[in-house]
Amino acid sequence: MDFAWSDQQRELLNAVGRFASQQLNYDVIENDREGIFNHEAWKKCGSFGIQGLPVPTEHGGLGMDPLTTVAALERLGYACKDNGLLFSINAHLWTAVTPLVYNGSEAQKKKYLPGLCNGTLIGGNAMSEPNSGSDAFSLTTTAIKKGSRYILNGSKIFVTNGPIADLLVVFATVDKTRGTDGISAFLVEKNSPGMNVARKLEKMGLRTSPMAEVFFENCEVPEENLLGKEGGGAFLFTRSMTWERGCILASAVGSMQRLLETCIRYANERKQGGQSIGKYQLVASKIVDMKVRVESSRHMLYYYGWLSGHRKSVYLEAAMTKLHIADCWVKCSEDAIQIHGGYGYMTEYEVERELRDAIASKLYSGTSEIQRNIVASMLGL
């Protein structure tokens, strides 16, 4: 196992860092306050190549291996302070793009992947429902086949990118009596008749990443938009969740590294009681813990990336990676506020936003409790 970057990887990572720090960090405080998605930055990321990182070259992507991909996303998180934008990109990559890459028909890939890679199309997924969250497979949205179409009925909640998405991967059951085996995935384009992207949801953090409730009322989906097999939705979802858990917090590792550096700088500069606050053991020890959290998170991330790239089973590792990084990110951002004292609590220092953004990482892609359940079951408990 070797995590030393080749010259090519290093150049790619440096290019990501330079691009992100120069092109993506404007109006972040304002957009966070108002809940505005930076569409311009999304398009730039597309033309730069972010959304195509893990997509095969024949479908308009860069064909990067998982380790290089997570390292690039880590660098993106380090250099770009708009966690909401990055969350939208992650949701797009792991809940729409990856399922298409692995389960899409040639025609579906041809139709959607180039646009999803180059920034012209935005994707997302709709799994969670008002009454099925952690127990996702108890969903009740139905898809009934009528001729050459499926008719969808039901309601979805917490749909990241919902208000801006061109394409949603929607999960519904073709036959409730079949339980998990009835769950199927559909590619639903925006403005499909019968699909209603309703209320935009106001949230604590990741405020620059828009989210909506979506209703389906006799929504017609052509049969060629079935993604994977009829009844194959649960398998497809589990697979894309594994990708998502392994990769979605790569940018959080970068964001933790940035927080760490910010805190070291602040602790050296800020003087109280006649010395830099970093000289107080109580402050220094917080920074040491931050450092250990960043490094352990990074190693779990790279290890996941390496395993995934070598086609090893990563079900357990993805859950542990997600669980660990989420905990670390929340703790690091809380400590960062503490180290900055009253200033850390002020919006203009851009530290408090980090905590608000970090907290959701313990909820999406399966709550931390659910990750623990997975690890426990993999340990034979």
Place this chain on the structure above:
Amino acid sequence: MKILVPFKSVPDPNDATFAGEAASASKSVINPFDEIAIEEALRIRERGEATEIVGVTIGAPSVDEQIRAALAMGVDRAIRIDDARALDPYAVARILRAVVEKEAPHVVIMGKQAVDDDSNQVGQILAGLLGWPQATFVSSIEFLDNKTRARCTRETDAGLEVVELDLPAIITTDLRLNEPRYVSLPGLIRARRKPIEVLTCDQVGVNVRPLTTVLAVARPPKRPAGTRVESVEELITKLKQEAKVI
């Protein structure tokens, strides 16, 4: 039309490394004014007025990352003159003259200065050595008379000066000429297939030796912290007696 764009690798100005400390390779970038020159060359090609853009730089293999960045932006091919010495503007201009003679471009577009040493001399010396006309600190370029002449706007303290010059010529770029595009990942991958020709000074037939030597680089002295005065009277006394400004 063929455009030659000389560029220099400099420590990243957005990364506050002290000039005297060795900047690590990953913290180097293309000199921002040269990046503007590259961008201008690309735009000239995109509007159909140029067919080939050749980049040239002088340095050790560590500058290959900046060369690939130039190729990723869209430069067709690059030449690296393999010389790791700290050269002064005259030496650089002499090497570039040899490259110009080898490549025979119709126009050389380059930054007005490098942000590390701020010499602002290479373009001018190169024009002198070649006996070519020059337009410096340029904020717009347009080609006339079937690309035999160029009309450039120069930014001077007195205002905007418009000059016309015969080609071949040297043009040096100012900040407001354009805003360079960013290096994209697909561009970076394409750049790997573009050729980088490595030549020594011997191979291009020049023997240079810096005429000036940098003796030392030092941080500016730290400014002492300000002092607080108790009253307006004390302030006026200090301004009179200590600062001697009133």
